[in-house]
Amino acid sequence: xxxxxxxxxxxxxxxxxxxxxxxxxxxxxxxxxxxxxxxxxxxxxxxxxxxxxxxxxxxxxxxxxxxxxxxxxxxxxxxxxxxxxxxxxxxxxxxxxxxxxxxxxxxxxxxxxxxxxxxxxxxxxxxxxxxxxxxxxxxxxxxxxxxxxxxxxxxxxxxxxxxxxxxxxxxxxxxxxxxxxxxxxxxxxxxxxxxxxxxxxxxxxxxxxxxxxxxxxxxxxxxxxxxxxxxxxxxxxxxxxxxxxxxxxxxxxxxxxxxxxxxxxxxxxxxxxxxxxxxxxxxx
Numbered sequence: 001x002x003x004x005x006x007x008x009x010x011x012x013x014x015x016x017x018x019x020x021x022x023x024x025x026x027x028x029x030x031x032x033x034x035x036x037x038x039x040x041x042x043x044x045x046x047x048x049x050x051x052x053x054x055x056x057x058x059x060x061x062x063x064x065x066x067x068x069x070x071x072x073x074x075x076x077x078x079x080x081x082x083x084x085x086x087x088x089x090x091x092x093x094x095x096x097x098x099x100x101x102x103x104x105x106x107x108x109x110x111x112x113x114x115x116x117x118x119x120x121x122x123x124x125x126x127x128x129x130x131x132x133x134x135x136x137x138x139x140x141x142x143x144x145x146x147x148x149x150x151x152x153x154x155x156x157x158x159x160x161x162x163x164x165x166x167x168x169x170x171x172x173x174x175x176x177x178x179x180x181x182x183x184x185x186x187x188x189x190x191x192x193x194x195x196x197x198x199x200x201x202x203x204x205x206x207x208x209x210x211x212x213x214x215x216x217x218x219x220x221x222x223x224x225x226x227x228x229x230x231x232x233x234x235x236x237x238x239x240x241x242x243x244x245x246x247x248x249x250x251x252x253x254x255x256x257x258x259x260x261x262x263x264x265x266x267x268x269x270x271x272x273x274x275x276x277x278x279x280x281x282x283x284x
Contacts, residue, residue: 008243010250012057012204013157013178016085016126020243021268022057023050023261024208024254025069032097033064040072042256047076049258051084053265059181059206059252061089061131062112062119063100070119078121087127087179087206088116089161091134091142104134106145113149129159129181133167140174147175159204165197179204184249185212186223186238189284199248210251211238211264222283232270239267241280 009017028043030036037043050058060069070088077084090112093101113128128146133139149155159179160171171177180198182191184207198205216223216238223234223241230237235253242251253264272280 008247010204010248012085012127012250013176014202016157017083018057018085018250019054019268020247020250021055021239021265022059022206022250022252023047023055024210024252025058025060025073026064027254027256028060028072029065029068030097034094034097035065036068037072037256039256043072044076046256046258046261047073049261051077051081053262055265056081056083057085057087057250057252059087061092062116063089063092063094063131066094067115067119070116074119074121080122085126086120086122087129087159088120088125089129089131089181090116091131091161102132102134104130104132104137104142106137106141109142109145110149113146113155117154124153125155127157127159127179128155129161129179130171131161133160133163139167139170143171143174150175159206161208163194165193168194168197168203177203179206179250181206181208183208184242185210186216186241186280187212187283195246195249199246203248204250205246205248206250206252207242208252210242210253211235223280226276226279230270230272230276232266233263235264236267236270237272237276237280239264240270240272241277243267244272244277 090109093103146158157178161181184191195205221234223237227234227237242249255261
């Protein structure tokens, strides 16, 4: 069986060792990341398969559903294996399918983390990330809510999402930041400067949409030729490129299919040559 454990590891926050190819749980919900999935048993099966195949880092958020993704993870694999690390996020409201208003009020963030503790059935969240910075609320107040929860023992590590280098530096002046989660993949690299900074500082960089929601997995995608040469799929090449691009990258491909999950995890065994990397780098 293909496993995620062949890839290298990263010490998230300095003390949580995870294999760098994780699983993103946004697709466990219904259409528009809203409500229950059409096939709930299938969603449970994917989470169980991920853990069985060696995934030890799962990324989710209170807003996925809302609450649905966290609840499915708990229903699928709680009580959790000791090595499993779950990261979640707070900072968005859900007003309907596909709608994501930002809300960084400290009392709201505190409430949502408390709700995540309940939904995930844990006493402490391994990693909580500010889903988006709310421009209407001082950043110190937003991250301060998480820092207070960390002091109470309810949060282990804190991260931020969709930030610039300047915002990441500002966040680090407020509290210790273990991770940054920005859009980044083979053809979308506007956050390259953030990745460079994270790598220099030893901060985990969790690229969301690591295979561009399947665009890079299409047979006619830019990576199809290289994939054919390597007897791999385009999505595997895109994930392998991320794994080799930087040691702080923790890709979290998401899927509702056990077969696609297994295919994605096989990227851990794929080694790209220097020439392959150069050709892929040139696609940006």
